[in-house]
Amino acid sequence: MVAQGRWSLLANGIEPVVTLYEWDLPQKLQDLGGWTSLQTAEYFANFARLAFRLFGDRVKTWITISEPFNICEISYGQLSAPPLINSPGVGDYLCGKTVLIAHSKAYHIYDKEFRKRQKGKIGIVLDTFWPEPKTNRTEDIKAVDRVLQMRLGWFANPIFSKDGDYPEIMKKTIENRSVLENFAHSRLPPFTQTEIKDLKGSSDFFGLNHYYTSYFENLEHPIGESSFIKDAGISSSDFENSYGPKNRTVPWGFYRLLHWVANKYNNPLVYITEIGYHDDGRTDDTDRIVFHAKFLKALLHAIKEGCNVQRYTVWTFIDMFAWTLGYSYV
Numbered sequence: 001m002v003a004q005g006r007w008s009l010l011a012n013g014i015e016p017v018v019t020l021y022e023w024d025l026p027q028k029l030q031d032l033g034g035w036t037s038l039q040t041a042e043y044f045a046n047f048a049r050l051a052f053r054l055f056g057d058r059v060k061t062w063i064t065i066s067e068p069f070n071i072c073e074i075s076y077g078q079l080s081a082p083p084l085i086n087s088p089g090v091g092d093y094l095c096g097k098t099v100l101i102a103h104s105k106a107y108h109i110y111d112k113e114f115r116k117r118q119k120g121k122i123g124i125v126l127d128t129f130w131p132e133p134k135t136n137r138t139e140d141i142k143a144v145d146r147v148l149q150m151r152l153g154w155f156a157n158p159i160f161s162k163d164g165d166y167p168e169i170m171k172k173t174i175e176n177r178s179v180l181e182n183f184a185h186s187r188l189p190p191f192t193q194t195e196i197k198d199l200k201g202s203s204d205f206f207g208l209n210h211y212y213t214s215y216f217e218n219l220e221h222p223i224g225e226s227s228f229i230k231d232a233g234i235s236s237s238d239f240e241n242s243y244g245p246k247n248r249t250v251p252w253g254f255y256r257l258l259h260w261v262a263n264k265y266n267n268p269l270v271y272i273t274e275i276g277y278h279d280d281g282r283t284d285d286t287d288r289i290v291f292h293a294k295f296l297k298a299l300l301h302a303i304k305e306g307c308n309v310q311r312y313t314v315w316t317f318i319d320m321f322a323w324t325l326g327y328s329y330v
Helices: 027-031 039-055 068-076 091-118 138-151 153-160 168-180 193-199 228-232 236-240 251-264 286-304
Strands: 017-021 061-066 121-127 130-133 206-210 213-216 270-275 309-314
Touching: 017 039, 039 061, 039 091, 061 068, 061 091, 061 206, 068 091, 068 121, 068 153, 091 121, 091 153, 091 193, 121 153, 121 270, 130 138, 130 251, 138 153, 138 168, 138 213, 138 228, 153 168, 153 193, 153 251, 168 228, 206 251, 213 251, 251 270, 251 286, 286 309
Parallel strands: 017 061, 061 121, 121 206, 130 213, 206 270, 270 309
Antiparallel strands: none
């Protein structure tokens, strides 16, 4: 492919979809505070403008940032991936605001400076499980709605909702717990009215990554150390141990998630940007075949019922070796 030229993807009828950021912040910027520093949003905006200028004549689908929840919560709140900053309930929320503002800046740069000439699309990619209540108790049903709003809605609401800003339940819950924890103000950094306005509608599509369904129950955590899990009021064991095969092939969870997004955010254009199944490395991967057959059937049902989904991108058979455990992962 390389011998055929620098842009052999296009020569072979393959459309490039470029992600500007997914877990590759230069160390020098991390040393300055990383995604907890609003200055990082300015650096990202400059980087995005350069990418549009150099490659926008050939790239027609841009992703600003992939999986902001993981970038912020896994790295700043749970110590599960680099840069391993131990700041749950504070650093993760600072990161979230910076990432959203960075996305907004990149979107508006493309929209104002490049879209008319390059005629492409630009959006953000969000990831989530489908949460299902562990019991039919009212508190568990409320808990799964709360965790979905605080996980997916944390980043979707400012962009895709009618009013913008964080979900109300997220703002109220974190503010209430912050007051009880003797913080001077909410640990969730607020947006200015200008930032809210700039974020609303700042995506041409709703990029969605989905892998599994998990069961949750309400759990009222005592006031003390802060964290997203405690703010969300859910059982942490369910949150942390949801990656086994038994949680993977749940097509009805995918179906319900698509309808939730459609109902919550006025049926946006959805691209399934990652979906897949991990196994134990066998070449006879029947489980993977069954997974995609069932999920594509669920997707077809959702589309027939009005969900505006246009793409379904299968995740690679080789995962990122730079993930939580690097090359030691087996």
